[in-house]
Structures are given as C-alpha cells and as structure tokens.
Amino acid sequence: MKKESQFTPFVEKTHFWGSIFSVLAIIVLVSVPVSIMFYLNVRPEISDVLKGFWGVALIFWPTALIEICFYTPMMGAGATYLSFVSGNIANLKLPCALNAKNIVKPKKGTDEEEVVNTIAVATSAIVCTVVIAAGVLLLSPILPKITAEGSVFGPAFNQVIPALFGALLGGYLVQYWKLSILPIAAATLIVILAPTIGTGALIPICVILSIVGALLMYNNGLLTGGVKPENPLKGLVKKDK
Amino acid sequence: MDFKESKFMYLIAFIVIAFVIGQSLFFLIRAYNHGKKIGLSAKKMKDAITASALFTIAPAVSILATVVVLASSLGTVLPWIRLTVVGNLQYEVTAAQNAMEAFAGSGKAVAFGQDITDPTVFSAVAWVMTLGVILSLVLCPLLLKKIQKKVGKVKLDSGSDNKFGDIITAATFIGLISAFVGTSLAGKASTIEENGVKQATGMGAGVMSLAVLLTSIILVVILQTLCKKFKWDKFEPFVMPISMFAGMGMAMLVYAVLPESISMLEWRPAV
Structure with missing residues (x-):
C-alpha cells in the first residue's frame, strides 16, 4: 500500500524539482573551475587548493548546516531550494520572503504560504541576477565611483544592512514589541563581548533566545493580557510519551 | 587580453x-x-x-x-x-x-x-x-x-493553539532580525589584508548605522500605522522598500550635514 505523504501534492512535487535543480546547480557550479582549468591549461596543486579550502570550510561548512536547519522552517521548500542556489539568503532572500508575507498575510503552514515565499524569493533572485549583470556590463567603469567612500552615494551603500533590517524590525515592532526586547538586547551584548562573531553564528543564538523568551512570556501571561494560558509544550511532551 | x-x-x-x-x-x-x-x-x-x-x-x-x-x-x-x-x-x-x-x-x-x-x-x-x-x-x-x-x-x-503558533513564528523572525540589528548597534567592521595592509571592509556600528536603523524603524511604524488607519491597501507593498531607501538616504544626509568626525564616528573602529 502506498504510504500517505505528510505534504500536499504541490510541496511533494516542489521537493522533487528542488532536488533535481540542486543536483544541476552542483554540476553548473563545479563546471566553472573545471572549465577555467582546461581553458587556461593549468593544473593547480591539490595541496594549494586544500590549504585554502580548509580555512574556508572550517568557517562556512558548519554555517551551511545551521543555515539549512534554520531557514527551511522559515521559508518552506521552494524558497529554500531556490535561495541556496542563488545565494545571499540572510541579507536578501529571507528578508524578501518576510516582507512578502507581511503584505499578503498567507495562512501559516499552508500551500498559500509556500506560494508567497517562492514568488518572493524567485522574483528577488531574478532581479538580483539582472541588476548584477547589468551593473557588471554597463556600470563597471563608473560603479567604483558610485560606491566609493568619498562619493555622495558611498555612505548609503555602506548602510544597506541597518536600512534593510531596520525596515523589517519596524514591521514586527508594531505588533510584537515585547518579543523584540530580549533578542535585541542579547544580540547587542553578544556583539559587544565578541566583536568578531559572524552573523552566521549569531543568528541561531538569537533565534533560540527569542523563542525561549517568547515561550516564557507566553506562559506567564505577558502576551495574553495577563491571563496565564496552559503551557503549550506540556501537551507535546505527554503525546510523545 | x-x-x-x-x-x-x-x-x-x-x-x-x-x-x-x-x-x-x-x-x-x-x-x-x-x-x-x-x-x-x-x-x-x-x-x-x-x-x-x-x-x-x-x-x-x-x-x-x-x-x-x-x-x-x-x-x-x-x-x-x-x-x-x-x-x-x-x-x-x-x-x-x-x-x-x-x-x-x-x-x-x-x-x-x-x-x-x-x-x-x-x-x-x-x-x-x-x-x-x-x-x-x-x-x-x-x-x-x-x-x-x-x-x-x-x-x-501544536496546531490547536493558533495564537501560540503566531507568537513562535514572530519570535523566530525577530530573533533573526535581532542578529543584524545587534551588529548595526554594536558591531565592528571586519578587516582584510590588502597589499599587506590591514583595511576595514565597510563600516562598523556608529553614528551613521544608528541614524539609518532608527530612520527605517520609525518610518515603517509611521507608514504602517497610516496605512491601517486610512486603509491605504495599494500603498502597503511599498512601505518597507520606501523605509529602507529613506534609511539609506539618511546616511547620505548625515554625511553631508554633520562634520566627518561625527558622521563617520564608529564606536569601535576596526583599524
């Protein structure tokens, strides 16, 4: 007998196509250095490549694993597959998905949410690719002048991250200002104590702290007008037993 | 070539x-x-x-x-x-x-x-x-x-309690955003060695990042409140992009108006 899937047919198919495209992306990605190697007719020493590779892998491979675990529940299947192929997730694709969800307000955990996430990330990937391509082909002679520190626009392009995440935070502050205090205070304190911590390591810490803080506030009635609700995790623990 | x-x-x-x-x-x-x-x-x-x-x-x-x-x-x-x-x-x-x-x-x-x-x-x-x-x-x-x-x-x-589900989802996103907000409030720019000289890449937290962050936050809060009050549904998709560009515009304004010693002040310079 065929085992019933936990996913809707649309999400099930998304996983199928996502896996196919991930494998194709690996082939495209690896073919870049392979073609360069054959075109230039050179064979770099494996030891030289490995020496550089370990330095990068030690920082970025654990982050890749953490990113998949954290971003998948936030973005759903289609958007996650797409994001990991087109890159710039935390600083572009995820904010786009959050913004689109704030506008459309789809029902959580449904195909609606999956559709909105996918539309946002796909649009962002296309626009980003086109902007970079147009910039490289048309603007490369003048771009350094636009983004250089001394230019009028220089300060603006140095501040994309606070502008982007300030706008996102504002959207949440209207409805959930109490939830924001703990994670922002914690993030600031961690950055003060460990200034070299990357956002890749900081994100999971802040997300966990934020969820724990929200759970404690919820259980103590701070988010439900002073009425203490039943611990929502209590049921889960009993069910598991 | x-x-x-x-x-x-x-x-x-x-x-x-x-x-x-x-x-x-x-x-x-x-x-x-x-x-x-x-x-x-x-x-x-x-x-x-x-x-x-x-x-x-x-x-x-x-x-x-x-x-x-x-x-x-x-x-x-x-x-x-x-x-x-x-x-x-x-x-x-x-x-x-x-x-x-x-x-x-x-x-x-x-x-x-x-x-x-x-x-x-x-x-x-x-x-x-x-x-x-x-x-x-x-x-x-x-x-x-x-x-x-x-x-x-x-x-x-946990599907029976929608309010709790909404809160946890919001807490997850706020946690993610907080990492970047914390960096904008107190972060230090990373450095690279260029031609053997240590150089900062971008800017660390300081007067500029604080001004930009606050501008974006305040503008979103104001515009979203106005959208709700006057039912400006068509304007809603533009609220966040406008606030983001306004934040970046504030960086240009701060740089143009304030003396460089103040506008470019970083709490913890990288080099």
Missing part, C-alpha cells in the same frame, strides 16, 4: 546566469499558477512580486559593489559568477582571501587587492571559492524534506 576577462569567461558567466534565471522563472511560474488554483488573488501575488523586486534593488547594488572589491584581484567575471550562484557578500571576500593566502611563500604569492597574473593561482582561487560553498547544495536534497517533516509534525501537534 587579460585571461580573467576573456570571451570564454563571459560565456561561462552567461551559462550560469541562464541557469539561475531559468530555475527562478520555473519556480515562479509554478508557484503563481498554483496560487491561482488555491484561490490566492492575482493582485496579492502581483503585490508580492512588486514588493520583492523593489526590496531587492538596494541589496543587489551592494552585492555588485562586492564584485568591484574582488575585481582588483580576480577581474570582474569570476566574482560576478560567484555572486550569482550560491555566493554571498561575507563569504566571497573571505574565500578569495584564504585562497590567496594559501600561496604564501610559494613564489606565486599574491595579496588581496593585487592583480592575479598567474593562471594557476587564478584557477586555484576559483576551486577554493567553489568548494567552500558546495556543501549547502549537497545538503539541500538530503536534508530539506526531513527537516520540513519534523517541523510539520510540531506544527500539527
């Missing part, structure tokens, strides 16, 4: 771009058609497309600026390819720097910022930048479905 900017390199870049755009279009059309089937209005989906496109422009330009940073060593095409597929701002600079450092003492050594003229070094850098990011693509088909199954189970089990 510089081998880093040859026609062959451009050909590779166009193939990579065609793949990324082709995949994105495939998922976009598929999601749009399914959205229509399940009753999502075309207007809502178009709003999501417009808002996402607007929201992407400024970050895309700053990604483009990273291409310029890397171009001094690697030419324009390889950084362009790397930032189009899987790459990201923080990763590419670190990866390129690590790859170049691997040649220290080999006689082919090149410091970040110097033009790479040896094809072998260039090829090795391309390999390091590629292998460093490949894990996420390998893990996606292996893990993504399993993770979603686990999350779905938790959602189903």
